[in-house]
Amino acid sequence: MTTASGGMTTEQLREHVATTLTRGRERTAALIEVEPDELTAQHSTLMSPLVWDYAHIGNQEELWLVRDVGGRDPVRQDIDQMYDAFLNTRASRVALPLLDPTEARDYVRTVRDKVFEVLERSPLAGRRLEEGGFAFGMVAQHEQQHAETMLATHQLRAGAAVLHAPRPPAAVVRLAPEVVVPAGEFVMGTSTEPWALDNERPAHTRNVDGFAIDTAPVTNGRWLQFLLDGGYDRPELWTTVGWAHRVQAGLTAPEFWQLDGDAWSRRAFGVLEPLVDDEPVVHVCFHEAQAYARWAGRRLPTEVEWEKAARHDPATGRSRRWPWGDEDPTAEHANLGQRHLRPAPVGAYPAGASALGVHQLAGDVWEWCDSGFTPHPGFEVFPYEEYSKVFFGGDYAVLRGGSFGTDEVAARGTFRNWDHPVRRQIFTGLRTARDLTAAERG
Numbered sequence: 001m002t003t004a005s006g007g008m009t010t011e012q013l014r015e016h017v018a019t020t021l022t023r024g025r026e027r028t029a030a031l032i033e034v035e036p037d038e039l040t041a042q043h044s045t046l047m048s049p050l051v052w053d054y055a056h057i058g059n060q061e062e063l064w065l066v067r068d069v070g071g072r073d074p075v076r077q078d079i080d081q082m083y084d085a086f087l088n089t090r091a092s093r094v095a096l097p098l099l100d101p102t103e104a105r106d107y108v109r110t111v112r113d114k115v116f117e118v119l120e121r122s123p124l125a126g127r128r129l130e131e132g133g134f135a136f137g138m139v140a141q142h143e144q145q146h147a148e149t150m151l152a153t154h155q156l157r158a159g160a161a162v163l164h165a166p167r168p169p170a171a172v173v174r175l176a177p178e179v180v181v182p183a184g185e186f187v188m189g190t191s192t193e194p195w196a197l198d199n200e201r202p203a204h205t206r207n208v209d210g211f212a213i214d215t216a217p218v219t220n221g222r223w224l225q226f227l228l229d230g231g232y233d234r235p236e237l238w239t240t241v242g243w244a245h246r247v248q249a250g251l252t253a254p255e256f257w258q259l260d261g262d263a264w265s266r267r268a269f270g271v272l273e274p275l276v277d278d279e280p281v282v283h284v285c286f287h288e289a290q291a292y293a294r295w296a297g298r299r300l301p302t303e304v305e306w307e308k309a310a311r312h313d314p315a316t317g318r319s320r321r322w323p324w325g326d327e328d329p330t331a332e333h334a335n336l337g338q339r340h341l342r343p344a345p346v347g348a349y350p351a352g353a354s355a356l357g358v359h360q361l362a363g364d365v366w367e368w369c370d371s372g373f374t375p376h377p378g379f380e381v382f383p384y385e386e387y388s389k390v391f392f393g394g395d396y397a398v399l400r401g402g403s404f405g406t407d408e409v410a411a412r413g414t415f416r417n418w419d420h421p422v423r424r425q426i427f428t429g430l431r432t433a434r435d436l437t438a439a440e441r442g
Helices: 010-031 036-040 050-069 090-095 101-121 131-156 220-228 240-249 286-295 303-311
Strands: 178-181 184-188 204-208 211-214 257-260 263-268 271-274 366-372 397-400 417-419 433-435
Touching: 010 050, 010 101, 010 131, 036 050, 036 101, 050 101, 050 131, 178 303, 184 303, 204 303, 211 303, 220 286, 240 286, 286 366, 303 366, 303 397
Parallel strands: none
Antiparallel strands: 178 211, 184 204, 211 433, 257 263, 263 271, 366 397, 397 417
16 A cells, blocks of 8 residues: 555455454464463563553553444453553553453453454544544554564563574675765655554654765674773763663673673574674663764764655655655565564665665664654644653653564654663664764765
């Protein structure tokens, strides 16, 4: 499709919604195919028990699609507060009287059956919540976001591997170090993408000074050079806040890296293996990313710069839905959707390059931007404040682009993510940028 609902008949849109919901549920079901005690355990205080995430997914479906869109009686109104993410911190959820794995599966299945009945009757038009299938798209994105969170929980769990996937494709092109993005205006955000969330809206024009940006994300090999050059022991490379965190948290390498003799390895989903030099580094926090950028004589891009590099087409002056164009991603474009359980080597997806020639801006690793999470000019809450508004202006840094664990429904070129600067259990990496010299500016 060219837009989330553009050009489709109502029946085609209905089929698209059903396919998208089913894809998410198949993924979620695979993530809970572990022993019952693994589902109810808290593998890290940063994360919920897997069974909480699973039932929460069902509860959100019930609230928005069964009760609101469908106007139907509640399935389990008695559990609403228990699965409210704002009422219960992740660390406290393990102590709640949660639905056990069997009850959770039954509940989620019952809700989904009712959702498909509602989908068959919804006009997918008229009411803003239903226009273009928005409510269904919002719920599909919510499930996929929690699926990625559950994938991060799997990375944190101890024990042998329970998830398996083929390795990503090898690099097929050699990339130049950086791309120069010329100064000028571009359109940021969207007013036309039917499933875009409120923080992506509205489209607005931004004027951006010229800058240079890495052609690809920073790799393990480059990060190892930073580490071996004392990057974690040089306070001058870190901000004051960043250095305080490095000391307090005892950071000495990206999370899940291990030193075995003279060689570094990385543990991924229960498997310990040598570092792959040309894969993007993953599991680094914002403070580490800033320190690396300073060591490299560069800086992190702002969110505006990142989106211009990803979406702006200088030939037409318009902004694309995805770096490569308006068509939805395929396996040739990007490493998305948990197709693989690791980032792909840089140069593996030439078909996914942006119009400006920047590679791997979708998938592989979420990329830290040197911007706080703020609303676009003209922002309006829709359909509820707790998705975006309550986070604006807090202690958050923006993340863009998606990871290998992000589904395409939650990774378009306008999609915005955010987290605390200290977080690194998520699939985070970076690329760096720099200001242009006077000669380059002309």
